[in-house]
Amino acid sequence: MRDTELYRHLLGLLEPWTVERVELNVPEQRVDVWTAHPTGQRWACPECGADLALYDHAEERVWRHLDSCQFLTYLHARPPRVQCPTHGVRQVRLPWAEARSRFTALFERLAIDVLKATDIRGATRILRISWDEAWHLMAKAVARGQRAKAVHVPTHLGVDEKAIAKGQTYLTLVVDLQRATVEHIADDRTQASFASYFEPLTPAQKASIEAVAMDMWPAYIQAARAHVPGAAEKIVFDRYHIMAHMGKAVDTVRKQEHRTLRAAGDETLTGSKYLWLYAGENVPEAHQARFVELQQRNLKTGRAWALKETLRVLWSYTRTGWARRFWQRWYVWATHSQLPPVVKVARLIKRNLPNVLTYFAHPITNAVCEGLNSKIQTIKKRACGFRNKEHFKTAIYFHCGGLQLYPATHGIPG
Ligand SMILES: [Zn+2]
Incomplete structure (x- = not known):
């Protein structure tokens, strides 16, 4: 030849x-x-x-x-x-x-x-x-x-922010919760950021959105209200974000209490930060004895932790009415706890309660977003730093967009 x-x-x-x-x-x-x-x-x-x-x-x-x-x-x-x-x-x-x-x-x-x-x-x-x-x-x-992507509006959307460059700048990610794909990325985390997702959609497409999971973040709430018909019944404040607010409150209580105890020479809370982040059943065996001992002392941190763990139960109800009654009991307990960071979160949730309880009509969470977030974290690390934000967005779409990336190979056996 x-x-x-x-x-x-x-x-x-x-x-x-x-x-x-x-x-x-x-x-x-x-x-x-x-x-x-x-x-x-x-x-x-x-x-x-x-x-x-x-x-x-x-x-x-x-x-x-x-x-x-x-x-x-x-x-x-x-x-x-x-x-x-x-x-x-x-x-x-x-x-x-x-x-x-x-x-x-x-x-x-x-x-x-x-x-x-x-x-x-x-x-x-x-x-x-x-x-x-x-x-x-x-x-x-x-x-x-x-270009090849068919117009497809997810029925269940998640919106979340993503910090880049050491938390100085943010991106807004809109996620299809059913397919676990990133549908849209916008700069910042403003109302306009999330609104930019809806701009190309027709009124019928916007109406086809059944539920939107998000944090209790006013900018995203406003954007959803402006663009999704019936948003009041469709916005679901994500349980993982709510629990993250509670987790932070527990940590603030711990820091304050630790400072006070330490001033009196008491090192009880030294090195306990991560213990309080666990759910009760997840405390690693090696730490269980210490954790039980800490709980037996009447610590503010222990009470804050118990409030956090009890709040989890809210999402295990199957009916809104039961969940609401549970919430009322929890709210009284939380607001009488004399733990200011916990009281603050309890009030934040109360202000947003209607769209916390929409969960029972649309049991969605941003857990998918969290999964994507860890994937994005890997992309960020693997890329050895991004020269610019556009590169970062490209990589997210490439790895998490669920896109058909390949060129056609007409006439060539591919
Ligand atoms: Zn021609």
Whole structure:
């Protein structure tokens, strides 16, 4: 077999394309392959498909292709152009690459698989591409996936903030709670951030949203009220966020009490921070004895912890009426606890109670978001720092967007 024929097969080139010439450059470890087509070949207008004669050729272009063993492999061609009566002079579609790409579709498919499995740095090494090329391929894959994505409005949405750059800046993430995908990312955590998700939606699409899980965050509440018809019955204040508020209150009580005890030479609470974050049944065995002992002392922290643990029960009811009665008892207990941080959270929940209790109509939580958050945390770490926020957003969509990222490989067996 001649090397040109071999490369036609290796590249998967189909009619009318053939390989004209192959050059092997051993010192540079590269193979260059020139493709050609027969004269008299007719071409389709890329816009309307009209069957046309060749008009001329554009300048030679080069595409990075899959390696030939250890050799970097480049495909060269002069793209044919046609003159369509309707669309004027146009370059025809080439079967091996998307328009304007510097990589063949097969190379892009491989790059996407590598980028999914490793970080940007690893991808640059494995694929022998630059950092910018890796980001470019990732951004292209995301754009492709977003273009191909059918209009789909989730019935159950979650919205949450994500701190970046040491908590100085935030992103707003809108999540499809059923598919566990990030649907939309916006800058900041303002009303406008969340509202930007709704802007392209039709009134019917907005009405199809059945429930929205979120923290008791006024900006998000306002945005949901402005855009989701019947939001008053659809907003569900997420139990994990509510429990996080309680967790912080317990920790504040502990810090204050620890400071007071310590001033009197009492080290009872030293090193106990993490014990109070556990749910009762989850305290690790090694710490159980100490935890029981701490609970037997009449500590403010112990009372705050008991209030927190009892609040959990709220979400185990199946009927709103029972949950409401439980809440009333808990609220009296909490507000009489003389633990200011706990009283503060109890009042915060009370102000928002109607949309805490919507949980019993829509038992949704942002637990999915928490799962995605830890995935995003990994992305952030693996990326060895993001040069900019746009890169970070691209990576979130790439890994968590549930998008169809691959280019089509028309005419090439993919
Ligand atoms: Zn045309």
